[in-house]
Amino acid sequence: MKEGKGKRLFINEVATRDGFQMESRFIPTDDKIALVDRLGTLGYAKIEVTSFTSAKAIPALRDGEEVMQRIVRQPGVVYTALVPNLRGAERALESRIGEFNVVMSVSETHNLSNLRMTREQSFAQLAEVIALARQAGVPVNVSLSCVFGCPMEGEVPLAGVLEWIDRFAALQVQGVTLCDTTGMAFPTQVQALCEAVMARHPGLQWTAHFHNTRGMGLANVLAAVEAGIERLDMSLGGIGGCPYAPGATGNVATEDVVHMLQCMGYDTGMDLNGLIDAASELEALVQHDLPSQVPRAGHRLTRHAPPADFNDIAARAHARRAKELNP
Ligand code: COA
Ligand code: ZN
Numbered sequence: 001m002k003e004g005k006g007k008r009l010f011i012n013e014v015a016t017r018d019g020f021q022m023e024s025r026f027i028p029t030d031d032k033i034a035l036v037d038r039l040g041t042l043g044y045a046k047i048e049v050t051s052f053t054s055a056k057a058i059p060a061l062r063d064g065e066e067v068m069q070r071i072v073r074q075p076g077v078v079y080t081a082l083v084p085n086l087r088g089a090e091r092a093l094e095s096r097i098g099e100f101n102v103v104m105s106v107s108e109t110h111n112l113s114n115l116r117m118t119r120e121q122s123f124a125q126l127a128e129v130i131a132l133a134r135q136a137g138v139p140v141n142v143s144l145s146c147v148f149g150c151p152m153e154g155e156v157p158l159a160g161v162l163e164w165i166d167r168f169a170a171l172q173v174q175g176v177t178l179c180d181t182t183g184m185a186f187p188t189q190v191q192a193l194c195e196a197v198m199a200r201h202p203g204l205q206w207t208a209h210f211h212n213t214r215g216m217g218l219a220n221v222l223a224a225v226e227a228g229i230e231r232l233d234m235s236l237g238g239i240g241g242c243p244y245a246p247g248a249t250g251n252v253a254t255e256d257v258v259h260m261l262q263c264m265g266y267d268t269g270m271d272l273n274g275l276i277d278a279a280s281e282l283e284a285l286v287q288h289d290l291p292s293q294v295p296r297a298g299h300r301l302t303r304h305a306p307p308a309d310f311n312d313i314a315a316r317a318h319a320r321r322a323k324e325l326n327p
Pocket of ligand 2: 180181211241242251
């Protein structure tokens with residue numbers, strides 16, 4: 001495995017969208033805004049602030065307009081939001097969105113469950129959204145759910161995935177996010193899929209999006225990065241999940257991923273201590289333990305005091321050793 005050697009990676013935060021959509025407690029609008037404002041100073045390339053979905057489908061994010069309008073936008077950070085249809089695109093435009101993150105699933109069953117449309121119906125809506133975005137001069141990224149497998153259909157054939165990517169590429173979107181919606185991806189699959197899509201469409205901006213449902217999240221991140229992926233979605237604290245994908249759990253945790261990548265010498269541009277502080281604020285907001293590990297354990301070089309009776313232990317051991325040497 002090669003070291004990072006200063007290679008620049010771009011980190012996208014999704015906690016306030018993928019994370020909050022899955023929380024049972026409604027996070028107050030002011031708290032959402034304060035968190036986005038704090039995250040804006042920590043080095044992210046992109047923050048997915050909210051989604052413009054139906055309030056019935058995703059009640060947790062029904063305040064999308066207000067959040068988007070009141071956040072303080074830092075230069076250099078792209079403030080994006082998830083958009084499932086034309087109505088969502090209109091709301092997003094009114095909210096001065098920096099980029100559309102349009103969404104559909106490559107699994108027919110998941111698309112119907114999540115978006116209440118067939119994939120063809122979704123594609124037709126999103127084609128209109130893309131046209132609207134072009135008129136407005138707003139870039140479009142496409143998040144494709146279930147590209148590594150569907151919790152209801154099982155394996156999703158690669159040929160189908162490539163076909164959907166080809167169709168969006170033909171509409172000249174800026175980028176595509178490969179989403180592992182319920183942590184079904186495994187590292188060799190990730191590497192093969194990432195290499196295949198990047199070779200096929202080298203001009204597209206590629207992002208990988210992993211959930212840690214089966215503990216393979218960090219391994220999948222590494223596999224993607226080794227395959228050449230430079231952009232990664234992740235969620236502070238490791239919260240997240242699609243409410244319409246059975247068995248969904250949190251995204252890979254930003255602080256855990258950033259810690260690992262920094263140890264390996266990658267340049268993430270991120271403030272790790274700032275992330276750990278923000279995670280503790282997030283824990284207070286969601287009112288439950290977070291799945292992430294680095295805030296609990298600290299950085300790998302975090303030093304702990306030896307046991308209280310360490311001096312006695314050491315003295316006894318040294319005395320024994322002295323006796324052994326001079327019996
Ligand atoms: N924002 C706000 N309201 C919306 C909306 C949007 N983007 N799209 C539709 N609506 C409203 C309609 O105006 C309509 O309102 P009404 O009942 O007051 O007339 C109602 O929602 C139903 O509209 P319809 O077009 O029939 O939508 P639907 O019920 O078939 O739902 C989606 C389709 C896509 C809007 C909905 O399934 C959705 O928002 N899904 C998002 C799921 C998600 O975010 N999952 C996690 C991320 S992967
Ligand atoms: Zn997700």
